Amino acid sequence: MVFGKSPLTRLSRIEKPLAWSQLSHQRVRLLVALSGISFANILIFMQLGFRAAMFSGTTNVPASLDGDVFLVNEKSQFLGNETFDKPQLYRAAAVPGVATARPFYYNTASWVNPDNRKTTNVTVIAMNPAQPVMSIPAINTQLAQVEQTDRMLFDTKSLPSLGAIATEFAAGQDLPIEVQGRKMRVNGTYALGSNIFKRGHVVISDVNYLRLFGAAQATQLHAGVLKLDPGADAQAVIAELERTLPETITALSHDELIALEESYWAKEPAGIIFDFGTIMGFVVGVVIVYQVLYSDVNDHLSEYATLKAIGYSDGQLLLVVFQEAAILAVLGFMPGLLSALGLYSLLSNLTGVAVLMRLGVGLQVFSMTLVMGVLSAAIAVRKLRSADPADVF
Amino acid sequence: MEPVVNSQNLHHAFGKGSLSKPVLLDINLAIYPGEIVILTGPSGSGKTTLLSLMGGLRSVQQGSLKILGQELLGASKKQLVELRSQIGYIFQAHNLLDCLTAQENVRMALRLQKSLSYDDRTAQATAMLEAVGLGHRVNYRPDNLSGGQKQRVAIARALVTQPQLILADEPTAALDSQSGREVVELMQRLARDRGCTILLVTHDNRILDIAHRIIHMEDGRLMRTENPAVAVI
Ligand SMILES: Nc1ncnc2c1ncn2[C@@H]1O[C@H](COP(=O)(O)OP(=O)(O)O)[C@@H](O)[C@H]1O
Ligand SMILES: [Mg+2]
Numbered sequence: 306m307v308f309g310k311s312p313l314t315r316l317s318r319i320e321k322p323l324a325w326s327q328l329s330h331q332r333v334r335l336l337v338a339l340s341g342i343s344f345a346n347i348l349i350f351m352q353l354g355f356r357a358a359m360f361s362g363t364t365n366v367p368a369s370l371d372g373d374v375f376l377v378n379e380k381s382q383f384l385g386n387e388t389f390d391k392p393q394l395y396r397a398a399a400v401p402g403v404a405t406a407r408p409f410y411y412n413t414a415s416w417v418n419p420d421n422r423k424t425t426n427v428t429v430i431a432m433n434p435a436q437p438v439m440s441i442p443a444i445n446t447q448l449a450q451v452e453q454t455d456r457m458l459f460d461t462k463s464l465p466s467l468g469a470i471a472t473e474f475a476a477g478q479d480l481p482i483e484v485q486g487r488k489m490r491v492n493g494t495y496a497l498g499s500n501i502f503k504r505g506h507v508v509i510s511d512v513n514y515l516r517l518f519g520a521a522q523a524t525q526l527h528a529g530v531l532k533l534d535p536g537a538d539a540q541a542v543i544a545e546l547e548r549t550l551p552e553t554i555t556a557l558s559h560d561e562l563i564a565l566e567e568s569y570w571a572k573e574p575a576g577i578i579f580d581f582g583t584i585m586g587f588v589v590g591v592v593i594v595y596q597v598l599y600s601d602v603n604d605h606l607s608e609y610a611t612l613k614a615i616g617y618s619d620g621q622l623l624l625v626v627f628q629e630a631a632i633l634a635v636l637g638f639m640p641g642l643l644s645a646l647g648l649y650s651l652l653s654n655l656t657g658v659a660v661l662m663r664l665g666v667g668l669q670v671f672s673m674t675l676v677m678g679v680l681s682a683a684i685a686v687r688k689l690r691s692a693d694p695a696d697v698f
Numbered sequence: 699m700e701p702v703v704n705s706q707n708l709h710h711a712f713g714k715g716s717l718s719k720p721v722l723l724d725i726n727l728a729i730y731p732g733e734i735v736i737l738t739g740p741s742g743s744g745k746t747t748l749l750s751l752m753g754g755l756r757s758v759q760q761g762s763l764k765i766l767g768q769e770l771l772g773a774s775k776k777q778l779v780e781l782r783s784q785i786g787y788i789f790q791a792h793n794l795l796d797c798l799t800a801q802e803n804v805r806m807a808l809r810l811q812k813s814l815s816y817d818d819r820t821a822q823a824t825a826m827l828e829a830v831g832l833g834h835r836v837n838y839r840p841d842n843l844s845g846g847q848k849q850r851v852a853i854a855r856a857l858v859t860q861p862q863l864i865l866a867d868e869p870t871a872a873l874d875s876q877s878g879r880e881v882v883e884l885m886q887r888l889a890r891d892r893g894c895t896i897l898l899v900t901h902d903n904r905i906l907d908i909a910h911r912i913i914h915m916e917d918g919r920l921m922r923t924e925n926p927a928v929a930v931i
Contacts, residue, residue: 318816320809321802323795330797611793614755615855616783616810618776694782695755 324628327601338597339637345590345677346641346670347648352582353666354649362500363570366411366430367562369497371440374403374543375562376529379555383569384562385411385428388525389554397529397556400545402537407436410514411527416504417483418468425466427484428506431514438530443495444508450492451510457484458493463505485517501575531556587673594633594681598626602688613694626686630678638674642667700767701728702863702895703752708761710747710918721747723918725761731862734889734896736906739915745899748915749865752897753785754778766862783810786856786894788866788885793852794840800827800851801836807855826858827851830884846877853881857888864889866898875904882908 328335367384376397378387391408398406410431417424432438434448447458461471473480474491481488484507491507499505515523533542539558546556557565570576602609609622642662649660710722721744729735737745750756751763751770757778758771768781794803804823808814814822827836830850840848849869856864866885870878882898882905889896898909906912914921 320805320816320819323798323806326795326797326802605795607791607793608795611789611795612806613779614753614782614787614789615807616779618779695750 322625322628322632324625324632327605327625328629328632331601334597334601338594338633339640341593341597342590342633342637342674342677343641343644345586345593346638346674347644348586348589349583349670349673350641350645350662350666351648352579352586353670354645354652354660354662356576356579356583357661357663357666362498363502364563364566365498365500366506367559367566369439369441370409370528370530370559370562371438371532372407372530372559373533373539374531374546375557375559376406376531376546376550376554377527377557377562379553381527381555381565383566385413385527388527389529391524391526393550393554394526394529396549397531397546400542400549402534402542402545403531404534404537405436405532407438407530408433408511408526409438409528409530410511410523412514412518412522414485414517415483416467418466419470419473419480419482420468423466425504427463427467428503429484429514429517430506430508431511432508433511439508441495441497443493447493447495448510451508451513453492455487455489455513455516456492456509457489457513458495458508459491460497460499460506460508461494462496462498464499467505487517489513502570528562587677590674590677591681594630594678595684597633598629598681598685599688601629602626602685606688606692607696609689609692610694610696613692619690622689622692623686626689627679627682630682631675634674634678638671641670641674699730701730701764702733702766703727703729703897704762704764705752706762708748708751708758708763710744710751710756710759721918722751725920727913727920729895729897731895732889732893733910734886734898734908736909736912737897737899737915738901738906738912739921743915744918745915746867749867749897749899753787753865754781783859784861784863786859786861786864788849788853788856788864788869790868790871794848794855796840799837799839800832800843800854803840803851804855804858807859811859822858823854826854829857829888830854831880844877846873846881849873849877849881850884853885853888857885857892857894860892860894862894864894864896866896868899868901870900870902870905875902878902879905 376389376394378389381387394406394408397403410429412429412431413426414429415424416427434452437445437448439445444458450456451458459470459474463470470482470491471494474494479490481490495508497506509517511523533539543556543558550556612622613619646662649662652660705725705727708722708725709720711718711720713719725748737748739745751758752765754765754770754773761771763770765781766784768777795806798806801820801823804826805819808819808822824833824836827833830853832847832850832854835843835847840851843851849872853869864885870881873881885896886908
């Protein structure tokens with residue numbers, strides 16, 4: 306009887322790469338190499354994780370705004386940075402193609418933690434309850450509560466340093482909380498999410514905003530949220546808005562608004578520190594892989610010289626070292642990824658800031674690991690050239 | 699008949715300028731297909747240097763050296779690499795790869811022959827190891843083989859590609875006299891069966907009888923050619 310060769314037997318009929326034989330022969334060295342790479346990976350993952358957490362948190366609010374075009378002060382570098390006069394919003398509403406133009410306030414208020422009486426601060430989102438501007442259903446369905454005097458909706462994902470507000474509210478406790486010197490009460494909750502720079506958000510009405518910050522501040526908008534007529538050309542409307550409104554106001558698409566926020570926080574010293582940490586992790590990885598490959602090549606120099614003497618070209622042997630690097634990178638990445646996943650969830654629990662493993666970050670670290678291997682191999686193979694076949698005799 | 703090895707007025711020196719030290723002087727030597735030639739001479743007389751030139755491991759500096767029809771004076775790196783794969787080397791030290799089994803070490807030489815299938819390589823490597831009496835050690839690593847066994851694996855690696863020329867530099871130096879004798883007889887038998895040419899460097903008087911011709915070297919010169927019957931006193 307004759308059976309066709311199964312794909313598995315066929316696979317076993319491919320020559321085992323010499324790189325793998327060399328690596329697996331020295332178990333301890335392999336283990337050291339893999340732990341080194343995993344360590345470097347964890348370092349990089351943590352830095353990128355912090356970074357991603359920070360940025361995703363910072364764009365939460367701009368991303369949850371429900372509009373097509375946004376008006377902000379031309380000097381504004383991030384949401385809430387600068388304001389413009391409210392009457393300009395009415396002028397914008399008159400521009401052809403603009404269906405609605407709604408006010409948005411985004412300010413910081415002092416906050417006394419009712420549990421320990423410590424003063425901290427909270428970020429206030431304010432809007433006209435008749436003109437919702439956010440795409441968070443839990444907010445939009447509770448705007449009637451917000452209309453009441455000195456009432457607010459509280460973000461359940463706020464940091465614990467604001468107090469156990471959400472739990473107390475769920476338990477039916479109705480404690481007054483001191484916000485910007487006024488006693489306010491929570492009469493609803495929603496989930497938005499905090500970040501490293503914002504402890505938490507409360508949603509209030511424009512009237513309560515006026516009570517907190519005064520009449521002068523209530524005429525100063527942090528953003529105008531515009532919806533366009535169906536079929537209107539956004540770019541054309543933006544151009545028309547720029548023409549109609551004073552130069553101090555700029556009109557942005559939703560993507561541009563989010564990009565503005567991202568680019569501002571990317572320039573934060575913290576962001577630069579994370580970049581620096583990432584580079585450090587990368588360098589640590591290169592040094593470790595280089596050490597391993599170098600001592601591997603060095604220990605086997607006479608073997609490589611022998612291979613040259615029996616007809617292997619320099620190129621074929623260089624390939625062996627690069628294969629070793631690639632194998633180390635792939636094998637070292639896996640435990641690195643797993644450990645990072647564990648540390649991410651630990652961090653999320655500790656800080657309340659969602660640190661998620663994003664596919665993009667995973668791919669980025671994986672490619673960095675490969676580059677790390679190739680770079681180290683490129684330095685280590687210089688040693689290989691010194692393997693002189695004439696020394697074999 | 700075209701000689702397998704043909705050197706004319708071959709000179710070689712190490713070092714440059716005033717430090718230059720001549721090691722080979724006016725070497726003229728022709729070795730014909732099927733010959734077993736033994737090269738003897740005191741240490742430092744230039745035997746290894748001559749072998750490494752013949753094997754394409756060093757560049758020829760002066761004179762003519764033709765191996766298997768290829769002129770090595772001015773040969774490119776690529777031509778040298780190509781030539782090396784056509785020659786069987788046996789080194790003084792076995793130079794096996796520690797991480798590979800006996801069979802995998804032997805296959806390393808066969809891997810360069812892209813036309814062979816995986817199964818052909820297995821068959822040839824195993825057959826060669828059986829021929830050197832190591833059929834029962836195919837999957838052993840060098841660490842678990844004796845000195846003689848390692849040298850026999852090295853011989854299997856050199857012969858498995860069926861080279862027309864074998865260059866061996868003191869292949870028995872690391873072996874006791876009995877395994878040394880066995881190794882040499884093995885080479886002799888395989889050479890006879892396959893009709894290949896052997897140039898063997900040795901200090902070992904007890905193996906001189908396998909040679910068709912014995913060449914003596916002193917201070918970089920070939921001194922005399924002897925008949926083995928005369929040499930073995
Ligand atoms: N790579 C080298 N560089 C400089 N001198 C060398 C080198 N290899 C060998 N020599 C010198 O060349 C001479 C011949 O060496 P070698 O060919 O190894 O002799 P043998 O194999 O007969 O003992 C010796 O004097 C040795 O010191
Ligand atoms: Mg020598």
